[in-house]
Amino acid sequence: MTQQVMNINLDRLMETIRQSAAIGALPNGGISRLALTSEDKKMRDLFLKWMKECGLETRIDEFGNMYGRRKGRNNELAPVLIGSHLDTQPKGGKYDGILGVLGALEVIRTLDDRGIETERPIEIVNFTNEEGARFQPAMLGSGAMSEIFNKQTVLNSKDQKGFVFGEELERIGYKGLQENRQQAPFCFLELHIEQGPVLEDQQKSLGLVMGIQGMTWLEATVMGRTSHTGTTPMNRRKDAVLLASKLITKIHTLAEEVPDLLAASGRIQAFPNVINTVADQVVFSIDIRHPDDHIRERFEKMLKESLSMMTLVEEMELRIKDLDRIDTDYFSKEMIGIMEDAAEKHSFSYMRMMSGAGHDAKYLNRITPTAMLFIPSINGISHCEEEFSEESDIEKGVQVLFDTVLVLANKETL
Numbered sequence: 001m002t003q004q005v006m007n008i009n010l011d012r013l014m015e016t017i018r019q020s021a022a023i024g025a026l027p028n029g030g031i032s033r034l035a036l037t038s039e040d041k042k043m044r045d046l047f048l049k050w051m052k053e054c055g056l057e058t059r060i061d062e063f064g065n066m067y068g069r070r071k072g073r074n075n076e077l078a079p080v081l082i083g084s085h086l087d088t089q090p091k092g093g094k095y096d097g098i099l100g101v102l103g104a105l106e107v108i109r110t111l112d113d114r115g116i117e118t119e120r121p122i123e124i125v126n127f128t129n130e131e132g133a134r135f136q137p138a139m140l141g142s143g144a145m146s147e148i149f150n151k152q153t154v155l156n157s158k159d160q161k162g163f164v165f166g167e168e169l170e171r172i173g174y175k176g177l178q179e180n181r182q183q184a185p186f187c188f189l190e191l192h193i194e195q196g197p198v199l200e201d202q203q204k205s206l207g208l209v210m211g212i213q214g215m216t217w218l219e220a221t222v223m224g225r226t227s228h229t230g231t232t233p234m235n236r237r238k239d240a241v242l243l244a245s246k247l248i249t250k251i252h253t254l255a256e257e258v259p260d261l262l263a264a265s266g267r268i269q270a271f272p273n274v275i276n277t278v279a280d281q282v283v284f285s286i287d288i289r290h291p292d293d294h295i296r297e298r299f300e301k302m303l304k305e306s307l308s309m310m311t312l313v314e315e316m317e318l319r320i321k322d323l324d325r326i327d328t329d330y331f332s333k334e335m336i337g338i339m340e341d342a343a344e345k346h347s348f349s350y351m352r353m354m355s356g357a358g359h360d361a362k363y364l365n366r367i368t369p370t371a372m373l374f375i376p377s378i379n380g381i382s383h384c385e386e387e388f389s390e391e392s393d394i395e396k397g398v399q400v401l402f403d404t405v406l407v408l409a410n411k412e413t414l
């Protein structure tokens, strides 16, 4: 039996998204709202006001993460935590993580509309500096709260102009207390736009996110020999640019042979980088991603062997340095099942998928059962002003968020 009855109020939700989009508004519909800027403060003030209007108990922790708590019948129980982030890239879109925070607010408002009490408390959250556009690394607020990052390192981190994270928090009035952290939630649920084209291509309204795929970052250095471009015959050269281009092409070809594997060389530098000199050195990055850590590791090994062989044939030298390696995070199967039940109940189209990008949920997953829900990004684009999601998908996403929270907030165990 199909049931399309919606509980949430789409018009009210879209009005909050419109009011958010006005803060840091860019000419083509996007937002520039970097973490801990005056625009971020203005948005935080508005969000705080909205939370208070709902009667939520608000708290700010020492990293500026904002919480709003709706009491349950039993307030000794750990709360269901839902939310995402309100900061954006320098030229960001108006949905991104904003949808996850304002969607969480809409869940609270809908519970209030209907006078629904839950067993557990529910807390909504806005994490600080998720984007990593101003302070690095990304997901600083959620990572610090989950104790993945060192507290002092986070508070002392500087932006490009030398402004200090902790001082900027104080300047905008959002430096709270450590005791306000939510470190023991019952679970965490994050709604977000997909930021890729898969849901749209598959014509699905919802993505039940199974986890965040792992990645390997390498840096390759190719060494050849400098020579004059006008005097050195082609067959006498050891051209590092030429070999690097062959290696990068090979990486791409090998990656295409492995289903779901992604590889790219997005950063490249040639030395001495002079027009009339054959380069003797090229340094380029290799970014490898796959949802299965074993496949990613096997690919990396095979890739290194293959590139070394090619270099040997050219009688040149190749060094490959490890930069970073992050394993795949898998979300709570039980929570995915609850989201699936909700999608089924409403006959919404959905699919299970992995997240290619990092999110606050990645770090929350280290401390509590966690899940994420995606809605389609039109043309798969985000982190730009053209970022767009259909209202009908937004409505479905927030409705499933509502249904799922209602189940979780009355659940004894996970």
Ligand SMILES: [Zn+2]
Pocket: 085, 096, 097, 130, 192
């Ligand atoms: Zn985001």
